[in-house]
Amino acid sequence: MTGPTAPPTAASAALFERARAVTPGGVNSPVRAFNAVGGTPRFIRSAAGAWLTDVDGNEYVDLICSWGPMLLGHAHPEVQAAVAAAVARGTSYGTPTEPEVELAEEIVARAPVEKVRFVSSGTEATMSAIRLARGFTGRDVVVKFAGCYHGHVDSLLASAGSGLATFALPGTPGVPESSTALTMVLPYNDRAAVEKAFAEHGDRIACLITEAAPGNMGVVPPEAGFNRFLAETCAQHGALFISDEVMTGFRASKQGQWGLDGAVEGWTPDLVTFGKVMGGGFPAAAFGGRADVMSRLAPDGPVYQAGTLSGNPIATTAGLTTLRLATDDVYAHIGAAADTIKTAAADELSKAGVAHVVQATGTMFSIFFMDTAVRDFDDASRTDSRAYAAFFHAMLDHGVYLPPSAYEAWFLSAAHDDRAVQTVLDALPVAARAAAA
Numbered sequence: 001m002t003g004p005t006a007p008p009t010a011a012s013a014a015l016f017e018r019a020r021a022v023t024p025g026g027v028n029s030p031v032r033a034f035n036a037v038g039g040t041p042r043f044i045r046s047a048a049g050a051w052l053t054d055v056d057g058n059e060y061v062d063l064i065c066s067w068g069p070m071l072l073g074h075a076h077p078e079v080q081a082a083v084a085a086a087v088a089r090g091t092s093y094g095t096p097t098e099p100e101v102e103l104a105e106e107i108v109a110r111a112p113v114e115k116v117r118f119v120s121s122g123t124e125a126t127m128s129a130i131r132l133a134r135g136f137t138g139r140d141v142v143v144k145f146a147g148c149y150h151g152h153v154d155s156l157l158a159s160a161g162s163g164l165a166t167f168a169l170p171g172t173p174g175v176p177e178s179s180t181a182l183t184m185v186l187p188y189n190d191r192a193a194v195e196k197a198f199a200e201h202g203d204r205i206a207c208l209i210t211e212a213a214p215g216n217m218g219v220v221p222p223e224a225g226f227n228r229f230l231a232e233t234c235a236q237h238g239a240l241f242i243s244d245e246v247m248t249g250f251r252a253s254k255q256g257q258w259g260l261d262g263a264v265e266g267w268t269p270d271l272v273t274f275g276k277v278m279g280g281g282f283p284a285a286a287f288g289g290r291a292d293v294m295s296r297l298a299p300d301g302p303v304y305q306a307g308t309l310s311g312n313p314i315a316t317t318a319g320l321t322t323l324r325l326a327t328d329d330v331y332a333h334i335g336a337a338a339d340t341i342k343t344a345a346a347d348e349l350s351k352a353g354v355a356h357v358v359q360a361t362g363t364m365f366s367i368f369f370m371d372t373a374v375r376d377f378d379d380a381s382r383t384d385s386r387a388y389a390a391f392f393h394a395m396l397d398h399g400v401y402l403p404p405s406a407y408e409a410w411f412l413s414a415a416h417d418d419r420a421v422q423t424v425l426d427a428l429p430v431a432a433r434a435a436a437a
Ligand code: PLP
Pocket: 067, 120, 121, 122, 123, 124, 126, 149, 150, 151, 152, 211, 216, 244, 245, 246, 247, 248, 275, 276, 285
């Protein structure tokens, strides 16, 4: 699916072939393989600011930003310098270190948590938060929403059973039924479904986990008051409310999605999971929350949790430096660049006669190729993936790297300056026409 302006891809294609010989699908995380859009994934050699350079020498404006982490842009000089200095002091000691304390203090100062524990991936964060919720409440059942992704935790790779308020089925081969038998999967933004689940099983529910604002089915913002309703419902039933801010944390706003709802409405989640931005591009994540809940974790309490590289000094230094540089100005800049791109994309798609809905929460947004608003996973699954694939490839051919899936958020950074935004604006008309074809 390449046009006359298609950039050369021979070096990426050759690497992809080598990769497929030694790695399943040639990639280390499925979406990178371009299966949803077709074509050759670009192998990236380097990145600076808003730009990626692939192994064929093509340059792209990056609208993936490593799936969220690169809030300041790539190779930010101050982050690079802090990391280089940290590397010079050694890369991992397996002992407590000062950067861990400083990063924990920074997170506690911004987010609605009293204590945090570091881990190495968002998956570990949600898995550990659920274990802690079960250990704290002495209950077993976990409630989640269809279309919310919390990493590849067995019990959360679950599909809704038949009918509301029934228990879930494995969402992938390899997950035994016993792993999802204690998971309930409900439609997002559906208060009645939540009320029914708690009415029927409230005394067994350890926790409800939700993306603070879903970004893994495209961006589907919580309806006004929905997160507060979830927090209150959990509290009424003695369950914990886990807000998964791995994607939205320090990204949707300076205080994550909570800065857009909880901080304004005056409620706090019991536990919050973090990742992406707080690792500054390194494998770091965290979960945190109420001190009384967190104190149930080992070594203070009986709930076991551990990690060889947890709180790694390089990762925590990168995260700390990133968060300290993530000032109000950064979010204002990203928000303005996002608004420019959203408006231009909507205009061009309208001109080309392509059905579309732009949805956003804070600085995060995505475009569904359909004509009605999306409030849950069933709605999202009606997006026109074929139109998106055509749009994606036209953008790529014109130097813009969008997520290679219709179900992903688009991410910008503080480094997306006028030149980068203009490159996106210049590519949009032809991509919109490609989507219409
Ligand atoms: N939670 C959310 C909301 C995510 O978006 C992701 C990853 O995209 C995860 C958890 C899992 O994080 P990781 O990929 O670091 O395991």
